[in-house]
Amino acid sequence: MGMVQTLTDAWRRSGVEPGDTLLLHSSIRRTLVQARRQGDRLEVQDILDSFLEALGPRGTLLLPLFNFDFTTGVPFDIRSTPSRMGALTEAGRLRDGAVRTGHPIYSFAALGYRAREFEGVDNTSGYADDSPFGLLKTMDGKIGVLDLDDQGSMTFYHHVEEVRAVDYRYHKAFTGDCTDRNGVTTSRTYTLFVRDLDKGVATHVNPAGELMWKRGLYAGARPGTGSGLRVIRAREMFDFVAALIDGGQALGTLYVLENTGER
Known part of the structure; x- marks a missing residue:
């Protein structure tokens, strides 16, 4: 058995099924x-192939290409701006047929x-319902995490926080030059639902992750x-995290207040 097949089998034992739409x-x-x-x-391309094999011909793989340079004034080019989320995501960006x-x-x-x-998805706010996070939810997709804890990976928490309009985050705008797939550059404004640093808000989601393990999610x-x-x-995940927020349990499970020591 080849290594790609060995990994494919391992991903399927962990919950990846043929036909899934998977954010990894x-x-x-x-x-x-x-x-x-x-x-x-084993090469990076082999790992990418193993996930595509696990998903099968009717499956879809979604990879984060997050890059925070735009927040410091660096222009964004959809054709060439690299991912800062690791070698596997950059290999996915460069793979033929990637959208x-x-x-x-x-x-x-x-x-x-x-x-x-996902072609033409150009959400203004990073975590909003019209973002790929919201589209994944609508598709009844899955989220997979390989060898990272929730704190270091699970951006979907912020999607739930934005949809639920939590009061410990706010919308912050960033404006800069963006180049589209046709090579046309325009000045654009995008937003992020960021934590309120003045209140000492720090992301602290591993406790929520433990609760999801205990719940069997x-x-x-x-x-x-x-x-x-x-x-x-x-x-x-959306329903579980939304229930924490709606039930007044976000403090201590999703965030802490660092300047007060409150958890």
Whole structure:
């Protein structure tokens, strides 16, 4: 059995099913190290292929291409601005047939059966309902996380916070030059629903992740164990996190106040 097939089988045991639409956050270092210890010359492209194989011909892979340079005045070019989310995401951006969404900070690459449904997605606000996060939820897609904790990966929390209009975050605008896929450059304004630093708000979502493990919403393996991949349905995560917010339980499960010590 080849290494790609071995990984494909591992992802499926962790909850990836043929036909899924999967948003994947990843750290591939341990996967590469394990393969090399076994004498396999595993490459980044092989890992990408293994996820596409696990999803099958009617599956779709969504990769975060997040890059925060636009917030410091660096122009965004949808054709060439690199991902800052690791080698696997950059390999996805460069893969033939990849469709990139338009937000200059929180863009995504879509590969596979439903990729064209992400073509032209150009949400103004990074986490809004018309963003790829919201589209994933509408598609009844899944979120997979490879060898990262919630704090270091699960941006979907902020989608729920924006939709629920939490009072510890606010909309902040960023304006700069954006170049589209036709090479046309215009000045554009986009927003992010950022934490309120004046209130000392710090993201602190691992407690919510533990609650989702206890509820049985996560399938698969914890970071650093087994395949390292865990999977959750986007709609189920949305409903669970929204219930925390609506029930007044966000403090201590989704954020803390650093300047007061309140948790």
